[in-house]
Amino acid sequence: MSKKLPRRDVVIVGFGWTGAIMAEQLTAEGLDVVALERGVWRDTSTDYAVTNAQDEVRYRYRDELFEVLSRESLTFRNNTSQDALPMRMLGSFLPGTNVGGSGVHWNGQTWRFLPSDFQARTHNEERYGPLPEDMTVQDWGITYDELEPYYTQFEDICGIAGKAGNLNGEIQEGGNPFEGRRSSEYPNPPMEMVLAPKLFAKAASELGHNPFPGPSANMSQPYTNPLGVQLGPCTYCGFCEKYACGNYSKATAATTILPVLMRRDNFELRTQAMVLRVLKTGDGRMADGVEYITPEGEVYHQPADIVILAAYITHNVHLMLVSDIGEPYDPRSGEGVVGKNYAYQVTSGVSVFFDKDVHINPYVGAGALGMVIDEFNGDNFDHTGLGFIGGGYIATWQTNGRPMETHRVPEGTPKFGAGWKQAVRDNYNHSLGIGTHGAVMSYRGNYLDLDPTYKDAYGRPLMRMTFDFGDNEMKMSNFLTDRAVEIARAMNGREIRVARRTRPYSIVPYQSTHNTGGTIMGDNPRDSVINKYQQSWDLPNLFLTGAGAFPQNAGYNPTGTVGALAYHTANAIRTQYLRSPGPLVQA
């Protein structure tokens, strides 16, 4: 029996990047907003001091910033012929918990998707003919041009360091010539590069590519954002992804938004408030708020006029499924939408080993310190005859020299023992990595639903993930890897080592926290969960933020697009929904 609390204008579930964005935007509009976070309060000065943060055991390998699976996890299988088993430990992806969410421990690689990415089906079919029958790729129902101002808004809040390649249609020297039209330059200049990305850029240039500095949420100089919040210059400590920044140098909710938001009297944050489900009104036509449980086991009903699900994508999808909102997707019939088009990222790598007189000093790094080429992303190249669509970027990011996580050894090194130890010693400081970062298309058989066997600590069924890479991804990733090998060879090191992505997809090795889909957006309720304003087609006062909206994943890191979509949604609520609450797009 839950206790009913006083009604609020807005309740937000999950207080990470998009929860903070929505709260800031809607409190600025004068709304009374309460955010519910399953984790605890965390802030830079008290929890992430520069003297404590650089600890591989504590943070990367004992998961201090990541979600706690003993409370809720998911089950996984590669295809419907297997029995799904629980993800007992984290591996392939690392969702966060606590205030700030996964945004606390991201690298800060902050991209815009290509204009053609938003028309993935239309664009590719026009150019290359019909897509394979089992490929359920869709247009987004929103265009790059519609999102452009909101990309800018998010980049300005974050203080992204970069170099524009396309300013109002004019191609700029030194930027990404393939990017969509930008209305303004990045708010900060690019980061100063260390040796490894310079070597990559030199080799890529020699091959005729156009390397440019990767857009970075690590500050290249002191920065004051439009909310008046200050960030300090990045110190290249090499502890970004999987770590919190102790130095106010990485854009996160805590370093860009919370100092302003937390002071507003019309905002309230409740931590350790675990939302169990979204409640519907008696007629089933509106969300009536949410139900949450405290660590003491008290269950509350928080009613609100607007409900925003801003949890990590796996939890947003799970909440939709356990709350019985919308029709769950059925891969046999292709009917239903909730859980449809789960996708991910396909990555691979090439290591380059140098002689001992070249000191790479990998620990002088930052999460988004890198040089990139975009020649083989999206539809930036002619795919005729290649047998796949989409692509990805190729880059050398010098993110870290953390010795447990990053000790490259050449081909033929023994697994362990004296030879392994010698190889680690000989190569740690004399090697670098080139990464490929590829798109994953959506397929009829890749989806999320509820598991029939396993339950979470609250008695709810775990979500079940069914996923494998498709032929398109394997061909595309191999193509990207071949291009990376060419660049690696052009670096003229001693030797290289190639790590291609293999099938089946494994949930064990870390790949990326770039899970997408399941609550996809589109232009009609038959094949999407939300409209372009991330508004539920079923319950018009319910909005969902995050990468669950992506109908398939592009060849870029998702956070830039997640942030832009959140600002776009906030603007629609402020300027349209509040005047006339109801569907913002007519079905």
Add this chain to the structure above:
Amino acid sequence: MHLTRRALLTGASLIALSSTALARTYIGGVPWEPEAANPPQVFDPSARFFTSGERDFVTAAVDRLIPEDEFASASQAGVVTFLENQLSGAYGRGDIYYMHAPFSRGEPSQGYQERAPAILYRQAIADIAARLQADKNKTFQELSEEEQDQFLLDLSNGDVELEHVDAKTFFDTFWQDTQLGFFGDPVHGGNRDMVSWRMVGFPGARYDYRPYIDHNGRELNFEPISVAGAISQGGKS
């Protein structure tokens, strides 16, 4: 009981308030209190998980995985102490892992499907002893170095049949934990005197490399430092 918003707004510029329920509600400011840092937990040198027989096996095995050369072996670097701490604590108990039944082996792509790490270690070490007793009438420690290496390699390939646990899962877990003890910060009990960091040239928990961004490939030669604040004394590896 539940707090109304009005009650919370009174008088506070804000605040983690004292009662547990109140402490979880934040309005009107950025919570902050003095001396609320979250430093690392320093390892306990007296922590014990292994029995003496188990410790003999673990010591012998980690020293084949990371043997002594000019630099310390795993056990010399404190890896066994690290493992004692890890396995007798939250990691060993699997506090943060999903440990609900039913258990089933599944496909390698589905990941770890054993019980909590402490149970896995204890069972695997017993199974390994039984296996070697049955096959060779010896303990692991009684094997030659070559035989020990071959046995570990077979474990790593899943080519050893253990009675209760998956051999490859145990090896992968044990090898990762061994490396973690060797490369991790000494505050956790391994990597004594930052030996692995001096071996590879990692400076440890420094945080400002701005003067070295333009190193351009030259050697930097930092003395490492730990999150516990200790600077390496150099000296014998």
